Amino acid sequence: MKKLLPASALLLALPLFSACSHLPAQSAAASASAVSQAEQNKKIVADFYEGVFLKHQVKRYADRYIGAEYIQHNPDVPDGKAPFVNFFTQYFKDNPQAQSVIKRAAAEGDLVFLHVHSTQNAQDRGTAVVDIFRVENGKIVEHWDVQQAVPEPGANSNTMF
Numbered sequence: 001m002k003k004l005l006p007a008s009a010l011l012l013a014l015p016l017f018s019a020c021s022h023l024p025a026q027s028a029a030a031s032a033s034a035v036s037q038a039e040q041n042k043k044i045v046a047d048f049y050e051g052v053f054l055k056h057q058v059k060r061y062a063d064r065y066i067g068a069e070y071i072q073h074n075p076d077v078p079d080g081k082a083p084f085v086n087f088f089t090q091y092f093k094d095n096p097q098a099q100s101v102i103k104r105a106a107a108e109g110d111l112v113f114l115h116v117h118s119t120q121n122a123q124d125r126g127t128a129v130v131d132i133f134r135v136e137n138g139k140i141v142e143h144w145d146v147q148q149a150v151p152e153p154g155a156n157s158n159t160m161f
Contacts, residue, residue, distance in 0.1 A: 038108055038112075042106070045112040045133045048140060054100065068081070069141055097119075100117070100129070101116065116130070117150070128148045129145055
């Protein structure tokens, strides 16, 4: 009887292995390539972000990294590279001390997520921002953001960052 148990378990398991063999398999090379592409996208977005929002070199970094078609989901900024450049060039003229510092960055596929502390000057508590970018062929082609003012001390001792 003891010999039947392992054999019966094997007979039950064979159909499962057979069913799994028909599932599409992602090769290790394809998986590594996807991770590599996501990491490259993260580098593109981080360089763009620091160039625009820390160095205030809006046109230079927009020309380098924003695609010909640029979809903007922030309701204050129009679609397109030229409107982006115009909007933020004026913003930095009005707010020369403005800084946006990346606290965290993550990427998955063609999306890059930044967690950012944005301030207009040294006295400003700032805004916590989550920026999401879609990258296509090495260019930023779409952007979303979510913003929350950094409050006075809250109900807990945790920070926004």
